[in-house]
Amino acid sequence: MAENVPFQVIARLRCGFTSKFGVPRQSGLAEKVRALVVFEPEFRNADALRGIEGFSHLWLIWGFDRVRREGWSPTVRPPRLGGNRRVGVFATRSPFRPNPIGLSCVRLLGVDSGYSEGPALVVAGADMTDGTPIFDIKPYLPYADCRPDALGGYTDALPERRLEVDFPPELQNKLPAETLEALSEILSHDPRPSYQEDPQRDYGLEYGGFDVKFRVSDGTLHVFDVLTK
């Protein structure tokens, strides 16, 4: 048996995504999506964040707590490849890996020193759901982490699909400005499962306490209702 090492949950993400549907496929894709990193009681310590505001980006190392499965499969079918081509799990960022560890680069907007549950980090661009456990927070070091010459394998040839978003003003008015801004970006990234093309199908995306109903046809996402959850 492989050796086990225990890691403590030091913080949790607080954000508008209560379910996985709509969560951006990688960090940084949806910069309008704001989130809070709230430390667990024993890690609430302003000193531990001293100097962090000099960095524009942070790494979050976290746990895919919603996809925990028994065992692991050596190959997976990444959504970016249409969900029908198998590649080795270590050639993907799939959650279905031997250790369900996530790695995300988020923009640091600031430290909220007055937050009710201790000093919290305000971040943008997270690709995680509300409550996600975080094991480590590290500064993004441009001289070590930014590799402009890197080749991205099968991801290089596949630009992210973007959709036009038709969001009627009367439905926009039901949302706070920040929620609307985030949602517009999330929707433009096409939250549907890869290559699911059914213009009759109704989808519901839950974000920030709202349930946004939409359909997609001919590259345009049409919002047709906004419900309060």
Added chain:
Amino acid sequence: MAENVPFQVIARLRCGFTSKFGVPRQSGLAEKVRALVVFEPEFRNADALRGIEGFSHLWLIWGFDRVRREGWSPTVRPPRLGGNRRVGVFATRSPFRPNPIGLSCVRLLGVDSGYSEGPALVVAGADMTDGTPIFDIKPYLPYADCRPDALGGYTDALPERRLEVDFPPELQNKLPAETLEALSEILSHDPRPSYQEDPQRDYGLEYGGFDVKFRVSDGTLHVFDVLTK
């Protein structure tokens, strides 16, 4: 008490560094340093690496197994700041953090399919010692991980110190070509503890089965002996 999550050791790094002294301060700084990622028996599976060779760089998420300490301190003194200024632990990549997790970006040179202990990854630029436990391997995704606009806080203002290396040819001849190439790069990065300036002091750096003796004066590192360990 904070919640604990167990992670399995899926692989171990094999490289020339048997001790921490001389290990590059971040990944990617010493590209001539080659290493092998050797999977633990239950994770030896060529399928799990299918497609990985399309990526030029990988992330390794690993454990600082040599610095395990009880408890953690909210502030640390990074070597890059001369070892005398305290900053918050989450504003550093210091090993002395709540969870001793390391994050390194390495260049993927290839997959060694014929390795005696199962398919292994040949990588360059690792900043880890021999035997380091690895918890996850992910492809570096340029579109998500490369952030050319990132600000590196206190690290931006402090370029890496580089030394001239005076390595007499008769001592170079004692080393295999690849070991010499790696060692020359390692030595140029100044393996001494930060701001330790004593031209009389003898240092010994162990790498690849050799013990390299040197002194440093006026910005030049003078190798004066090479011993076989």
